[in-house]
Amino acid sequence: MNTPLRTRLAIFAGKLAAAASRLAGRGEGMIIGGTVALKLSPHALEDLAQGRVAALVSATNGKTSTTRLLATAMSQGGPIASPTTGANMTEGAVWALATGAPGAQAVLEVDEAYLPRIVKETQPKVVLLANLSRDQLDRMSEVAMLARKWRTMIEENPEVLIIANADDPIVVFAAEKAKKIVWVAAGQAWTADSSVCPECGTLLTRDEKTWSCSGCGRTRPTPSWNFEWKATKGKTSATAVSPSGEKFDLSNLNLPGRFNASNATMALAACSELGYNLPKAVELMSTVSAVSGRYAIVQSGALKVRLLLAKNPAGWSELLDIMPPAPTPVIVMINSNHADGRDPSWLWDVPFERLAGRTVIASGNRRRDLAVRLLHAAVDCVVVEDPFAPDADLPESVRKLDVIDCAATYTAFQKIRVGALGEVDA
């Protein structure tokens, strides 16, 4: 690979800055490293990409997990450059390419708003678009606006193959103009943010499998890949079905829930387009048990917890379904720091009623908002500032558990993850 000198020097300077940042105890330094490199060489991303970027993954929810599943599946062909900490803006992409195995194929997770720029500069072979829903509205673009930006991006980059979720009308609106596209019926459990047509504003008609708009005639595209999910008597099974009808059993995935099986189906479709062996891909994806701390079991203070992350109503709705059934108590931590979104009123869109029959330990800096939400949901709750303190006033039933689920917003999640003495099962 022939990287221009300016970019090579910029990367060197970035590495020094990152090392300094690590020494100062300010984290892994990838953001600072990428920022320094980009400042010294504004075209660093283009220079580093040069045909190496196999796939970009973007979505409101699940992009970190999907990226990990795909990168792991593709590792059958040799090392893959892929960030491991969810740094998903331009700096993160630069850093993943600069520090990954030289010349290795790259799989990058990309923030929804940064996707147009990163697609343009890296010219990836495929782009996975899984879902778009509301996320932290006090600082993010409105969903429809984001979809229009993706649409323009796709028209301006006709060579890029798009793999998109046919079940999400907003994603379909964004992706439908693609010259090369593979539709995946990846499902959409959360429909509250796509009730109207993003083009004409008409209320969408939905049935079990499809959706359509009576205003402009837009309908769900016919998918090439299908995804089947069954949950009966506490047992779940998931199957991906290829365009030729070949079935792939995803029941052995270690990542829990319908949405991770759906993510794996998107990843499998990408593997197929990139020419990888698919049974091998499924086998490798099943080895992924935790993704950047999500689903990891960690010791936090006096408690051993399974860490769950959700950032918005769609994500929370999925998490409530993978928690153990009542009466097992759970910890829910709600913060409203910058990275969480300052406004937690989305709590009222989350079906917390599903936690009925158990005691919720409400924590985080917005624990009082959560307590009122649970009061209205008729869910028993105790408000505890620090549930991990040895002397925390917790119900007996919590102390009796070997591992307790702790679902948290981003900054609360990161604090536990970083603070944990060691990940028991990362």
Added chain:
Amino acid sequence: MSKTVKIASIYPTLLGTYGDGGNVAALRHIAALHSITVSVDEISPGQKVPANADIYVLGGGEDTAQSAAAAALHASGALAEGVKNGAAVLSICAGYQILGHTFLDAEGKPSAGLGLLDVTTDRLEKRAVGELVAHPLSSGPAGISAVLTGYENHGGFTHLGSGVEPFASVTSGIGNGDGTTEGAINGRVIGTYLHGPCLVRNPQVAEQLLSWAVDRKLEHIVEAEVEALRRERLDFVSKSR
């Protein structure tokens, strides 16, 4: 048997972007505390808006959804009829703007509202995002006396005409945009920028709406969890000044 209070949640799929569904949840919850029976109709676009509801609730929404909701409400006419029949209305943010004479659509063009509140909305120079604290006016509804707390997130500057009173006066945050007033009220029709959700953080407003509907005074019921939340939010604002 006392009467069942009919609550109509107007187009929650279009107008409910900022947890405004919590307002209906709060009405249900607070009605139960006062032993008032309620029925809730969630109206989707395409469904008939009832003209005989006692309380109508409209939340906030994105631009496209706001225009779709305004068009559907125009075509229906039922909300205006309900107001004529003495119904109470709580409208938040985009819902508030729809009740005025005009608001701006996604392209920034003035779009016709329902004219149920004498207000017009254009653009603030800078989007208003953050905690909003306002004091109810002494001339306002008798049941609303406690300081109002909420979260605002809007780009609209709402100008009040002579046919409305401000709902409250701003002590922290932006509100309507003129530097002092927050929301608007005319009779039993309330418009406000208070998300949070509004009725969750300000149970007195819910009690006032219910009081109008059952035509009797309701004593304020204090819930410890709600008071703790209100105190914490108000402390947060006074500390961050």
